Amino acid sequence: MAVLSEEPSTPLSFGNAPTSGPISVAPTSSKVFEDAVRGAGGSVVPLSDATRGLIWLSYREPHELGAVLASHPGISWVQLPFAGVDAFVDVIANDAGRSTVFTSAKGCYAQPVAEHALGLTLAVLRYLPRRARAISWDSEPLGISLYGKNVTIIGAGGIARELIRLLAPFGVNIFVVRRTASPVPGAARTVSVEHLDDVLPQTDVLILAAALTSSTHTLIGARELGLMKATAGLVNISRGALVDSEALAEAVVAGRLTGAAVDVTDPEPLPDGHVFWTTPNMLVTPHMADTPEMIAPLLAVRIGENVKAFLAGTAFVGFVDKNVGY
Numbered sequence: 672m673a674v675l676s677e678e679p680s681t682p683l684s685f686g687n688a689p690t691s692g693p694i695s696v697a698p699t700s701s702k703v704f705e706d707a708v709r710g711a712g713g714s715v716v717p718l719s720d721a722t723r724g725l726i727w728l729s730y731r732e733p734h735e736l737g738a739v740l741a742s743h744p745g746i747s748w749v750q751l752p753f754a755g756v757d758a759f760v761d762v763i764a765n766d767a768g769r770s771t772v773f774t775s776a777k778g779c780y781a782q783p784v785a786e787h788a789l790g791l792t793l794a795v796l797r798y799l800p801r802r803a804r805a806i807s808w809d810s811e812p813l814g815i816s817l818y819g820k821n822v823t824i825i826g827a828g829g830i831a832r833e834l835i836r837l838l839a840p841f842g843v844n845i846f847v848v849r850r851t852a853s854p855v856p857g858a859a860r861t862v863s864v865e866h867l868d869d870v871l872p873q874t875d876v877l878i879l880a881a882a883l884t885s886s887t888h889t890l891i892g893a894r895e896l897g898l899m900k901a902t903a904g905l906v907n908i909s910r911g912a913l914v915d916s917e918a919l920a921e922a923v924v925a926g927r928l929t930g931a932a933v934d935v936t937d938p939e940p941l942p943d944g945h946v947f948w949t950t951p952n953m954l955v956t957p958h959m960a961d962t963p964e965m966i967a968p969l970l971a972v973r974i975g976e977n978v979k980a981f982l983a984g985t986a987f988v989g990f991v992d993k994n995v996g997y
Contacts, residue, residue, distance in 0.1 A: 688984035689747030689772045692723030698735060701728060707971040711978035724748045724981050726974055730758055737762040740771065748772045748981050750974055754780055754830075755910060756991055757883040763993055773991040777882075778829030779973040780961050784880075785833035787960035788908045791932035792876050793817060795904035800930060800954040815875075815902060815929065817841045823848060823874040825867075825890070826881035826909065827855050834878065846870045864890075871898040876906065882997045883910035893918035896928065904929045908960050911937030920946045923953055934960045 693716040694708050704726055705715045716722060718739065725746050727736050730753055740746055740762070747770065751759060754777040763773055794800065796815040818841050824831045827849035835845055835857035847858040848867050855861050862870060867890075871877070877899065881887055891905070892915040899905075905928060907914055916937050922928045930952030939958060941947060947955050973988065980987045991997060 689770065689981065690723055690745075691747075691982050691984065692745075693721050694724035694726065694978065694981075695719070695722040696726045696728065697739065698727070698729050703967050703971055704728065704974055707974040708978050711975040712982055713978040718743065720745060722746055724750075724978070726750045728752050733758045733762055737765060740766060740769075744769075746771060748774070748977075748987075750977055751775045751991070752970065754778065754828075755882050756997055757910060763991060767993050772987065773993070774977050774987045774989040775991055775997070776966075776970055776973055777989045777997075779969045779989070780966055781829035781833040782969075783961040783965045784830045784908055785837055787934060787956070788830070788834055788878055788880070788906055789837050791906045791908070791934065791954060791956070792822075792878065792904070794954050795906065795930040795932045795952065796876070798930065798952055800932070801952045815904075817843065817876070819843065820875035821846060821873050822876045822878065823870050824858075824878045824880055825849075825864075825913075826879070827861070828880065830880045830908070831855070832857070834880065846874070867895070868898060871895060872900070874899055874903055876904050879905075879907040879909045879913050881909050881913065883912055884995070884997060888912050889915045891915065891919075893921070896922045899928060901927055902929050905931040907931075907933040907935055909935060911935040911939055916947070920950050920953070923950050930954070932956070934958055 694713045695716055695718040696704050697718050708715050720743065722743055723745055727749055736759065749771060751773060754775055756775050796817055798813045802809065820843050822838060822843045823846040824834060825848045827847050831847065838845060844859045845857060847855045847861045848864055848870065849861060850863065852861055852863045890913050896918055919931055923931055932954040934956045935958055936947065941955060947953055976988050
């Protein structure tokens with residue numbers, strides 16, 4: 672059974688409080704984030720044996736973080752830079768024997784990512800990938816209005832909830848698929864992941880906004896795509912591996928889906944010559960639903976919140992559960 676991650680709207684408790692103390696920003700320094708630490712009452716120091724909190728700003732080469740933790744056992748809290756922590760799964764798993772607390776940025780990038788998801792949705796329904804590729808007048812009357820359609824969102828975190836708010840003016844019926852059937856505000860229907868098959872045949876737009884875990888890998892494959900309407904579209908702003916890329920391309924080419932738009936791919940970066948680049952009515956954006964300029968002030972706020980929690984011994988926001996990997 673797939674287990675979907677959901678970004679909490681309130682802080683989570685974490686058990687034993689980590690040992691507070693000086694905080695380092697690594698692997699490179701950043702005035703914006705160092706100021707966020709100081710603004711929340713923390714002290715910033717170079718990475719050393721004195722470091723107790725770590726703001727880790729790199730998503731590349733996650734083994735570097737593992738090496739830092741191994742050589743600095745006094746670190747008791749690590750703030751990771753993005754909502755998804757799939758790149759750090761091994762680091763977090765290897766730390767299971769320690770009491771290190773990991774927090775992510777889940778929830779704090781909801782606005783720019785939800786905005787991008789809405790843009791991709793409209794692009795697919797209006798056949799903008801096809802129109803953009805055209806080199807002569809295309810008079811075929813193609814286009815689907817979003818108004819009044821059924822939109823299924825997989826995931827119930829901050830991005831999904833912000834997207835629900837943005838979709839409200841379109842009068843859509845929103846179905847949310849999450850770990851449990853607990854209602855989500857603004858959704859006409861909320862179902863657990865076991866009932867994904869029940870909503871797919873009714874879906875006009877499927878939007879993926881869940882974290883990548885071992886149980887959500889290729890959550891949407893050929894079978895699931897086969898349950899959808901030929902007039903439906905798919906949008907992925909979470910992680911590329913939630914969808915079987917080959918099956919998705921085949922479905923769009925064969926006309927079993929209207930189209931698809933993805934900000935994330937598998938593999939990533941998407942190599943030259945990949946079928947996605949030439950698949951009709953398929954739009955690829957290069958994992959830029961949020962840019963550094965957009966996210967810096969948002970991450971700074973999250974850092975400030977968690978520095979205060981770190982120093983006070985209270986609950987963190989974006990707590991990562993080591994047992995489930997997000």
